[in-house]
Amino acid sequence: xxxxxxxxxxxxxxxxxxxxxxxxxxxxxxxxxxxxxxxxxxxxxxxxxxxxxxxxxxxxxxxxxxxxxxxxxxxxxxxxxxxxxxxxxxxxxxxxxxxxxxxxxxxxxxxxxxxxxxxxxxxxxxxxxxxxxxxxxxxxxxxxxxxxxxxxxxxxxxxxxxxxxxxxxxxxxxxxxxxxxxxxxxxxxxxxxxxxxxxxxxxxxxxxxxxxxxxxxxxxxxxxxxxxxxxxxxxxxxxxxxxxxxxxxxxxxxxxxxxxxxxxxxxxxxxxxxxxxxxxxxxxxxxxxxxxxxxxxxxxxxxxxxxxxxxxxxxxxxxxxxxxxxxxxxxxxxxxxxxxxxxxxxxxxxxxxxxxxxxxxxxxxxxxxxxxxxxxxxxxxxxxxxxxxxxxxxxxxxxxxxxxxxxxxxx
Numbered sequence: 533x534x535x536x537x538x539x540x541x542x543x544x545x546x547x548x549x550x551x552x553x554x555x556x557x558x559x560x561x562x563x564x565x566x567x568x569x570x571x572x573x574x575x576x577x578x579x580x581x582x583x584x585x586x587x588x589x590x591x592x593x594x595x596x597x598x599x600x601x602x603x604x605x606x607x608x609x610x611x612x613x614x615x616x617x618x619x620x621x622x623x624x625x626x627x628x629x630x631x632x633x634x635x636x637x638x639x640x641x642x643x644x645x646x647x648x649x650x651x652x653x654x655x656x657x658x659x660x661x662x663x664x665x666x667x668x669x670x671x672x673x674x675x676x677x678x679x680x681x682x683x684x685x686x687x688x689x690x691x692x693x694x695x696x697x698x699x700x701x702x703x704x705x706x707x708x709x710x711x712x713x714x715x716x717x718x719x720x721x722x723x724x725x726x727x728x729x730x731x732x733x734x735x736x737x738x739x740x741x742x743x744x745x746x747x748x749x750x751x752x753x754x755x756x757x758x759x760x761x762x763x764x765x766x767x768x769x770x771x772x773x774x775x776x777x778x779x780x781x782x783x784x785x786x787x788x789x790x791x792x793x794x795x796x797x798x799x800x801x802x803x804x805x806x807x808x809x810x811x812x813x814x815x816x817x818x819x820x821x822x823x824x825x826x827x828x829x830x831x832x833x834x835x836x837x838x839x840x841x842x843x844x845x846x847x848x849x850x851x852x853x854x855x856x857x858x859x860x861x862x863x864x865x866x867x868x869x870x871x872x873x874x875x876x877x878x879x880x881x882x883x884x885x886x887x888x889x890x891x892x893x894x895x896x897x898x899x900x901x902x903x904x905x906x907x908x909x910x911x912x913x914x915x916x917x918x919x920x921x922x923x924x925x926x927x928x929x930x931x932x933x934x935x936x937x938x939x940x941x942x943x
Contacts, residue, residue: 558681564738565679565691568672570730571631572695574638575665577703578723579607579894584708584795585716586783592716593651597784598902603645603658604780605898610662611669611891616884618663619670627675628740630667632731637664639727646720662891669887678741694810696864702807705799708783712796760874760934761882763927767825767936768867769889774920775832775860776897777904778839778913785910791845801853806861813862817869822928822936825866829925831859836917874935 582589582603590600622630641661648654672692680688711719756762778785783795791798813824835856842848867886875882904912928936 558684560684560688560691561679561739562691565676565688567730567733567738568676568692569695569698570726570733571635571668572672572693573699573703574635574695574723574727574730575668576696576699577707578638578642578661579604579611579665580699580704580779581707581719581723583780584704584783584799585711585719586781587787587792588711588716592649593654595651596906597781598905599651601780601784601898601902601905603654604776605895605902606655607658607662607665608891608894608898610659611666612662612888612895613666614663615666615670615888615891618667619884622667622743624743626740626742627671627678628734628738630671630743631675631738632734634664634667634671635727635731635734637661637667639724639731642720642723642727646717646724666891670884675738675741679739693864693868698807702803705796705803708799709796712793756885758875758882760931760937761871761885763931763935764867764870764874764882765885765889766927767924768871768886769893770920771829771832771863771867771924772890772893773897773900774836774917774924776894777901777916777920778836780894780898781901781905781910781913784905785839785913786845786849788910789842789845789849791849794845798849798853801850802857802860805854805857809858809861810865813865817862817865819939821866821869821873822932822938824862825870825928825936826925828859828863828866829921829928831855833859833918833921833925835859836914836921838914840911840914840918870936873937 582600586597586600589603590597593600638661641657641664644657645654645661648657676688676692707719707722710722756765782799783792786792786795786798809828816824832855835852838848838852838855842852868883871882871886900916901913904910904916932938
């Protein structure tokens, strides 16, 4: 599928390219890229959807809320364990076939999750959904790059990856609202319906490309030796771990503040400000990646400190959600950009490791949150976030030369 659009003027005059002998303006294949963005949205939302539905899921599955929280953990484990080996095993597959296979896996997994009343079966379905996510994540950025003209490849990847913050900002609050209004099973069935629509969309609008030839696969260990990659990966692992400890159990935490019935509103406040954060980061990242990353860390820390100081619910919970959203919303973009900048020629390998560590952190956050919930109660969550963000801030501040430099390459 070519990304060279027609540019004939509405007046019927010859296009400027024809008159001046220059190339016509290049454009992105937005319909295809938005299909990829929707695939990213589905993978991200499928992973985190249980966060706002834990009490009802726990009751129906007849297990504790900490055990139900492991539905987030097992998904992330499925991705973390299988992303790299399955990517290598399917490297020769045609890209469209692989994408359709991964997306179909979500339709099956979400359907089984929606109808299952057995905890073990639900966990199997969630693990398989994580496996499908590993396949999808490994190919989507490269897929987007291949669809775009060279000068627009970075923008194409940004469009495709926009599904992450949109899922966390709007998808989870919407899913929580739907689940609370009609039942958590309806929320998962709605995901299945969206996935079926996406399968048709990909079939009709997304071009196909051959798989990789032997010898083209990224080398992970070589990327670890590139200056700046390890600080970015460390920040990714610990920051996402801190976020997940609280986010995966947000409904339970709010129950402890007598605000369980307002989980959707708190997540909406978080979501709206996350979108604002995405816009701010997109506008400023070219020249302020370092300062934006520092600001993100401090904002999430401030939100955690505020929540830690509260003994009951009220307006300050929404203030904390706003600070949290402002700090978190643009973070995926910041970390992906930092990994790409630091990786240089090994950028693909750095990005693959970032995705794997992101999901390791999601899994670890679910486990740690469950242990904390059983051992000390939900009130320990914000204190844990604060403790984990201290080394994050230290590493970002120390990585001034490589990783989070004061000036981005080419800026």
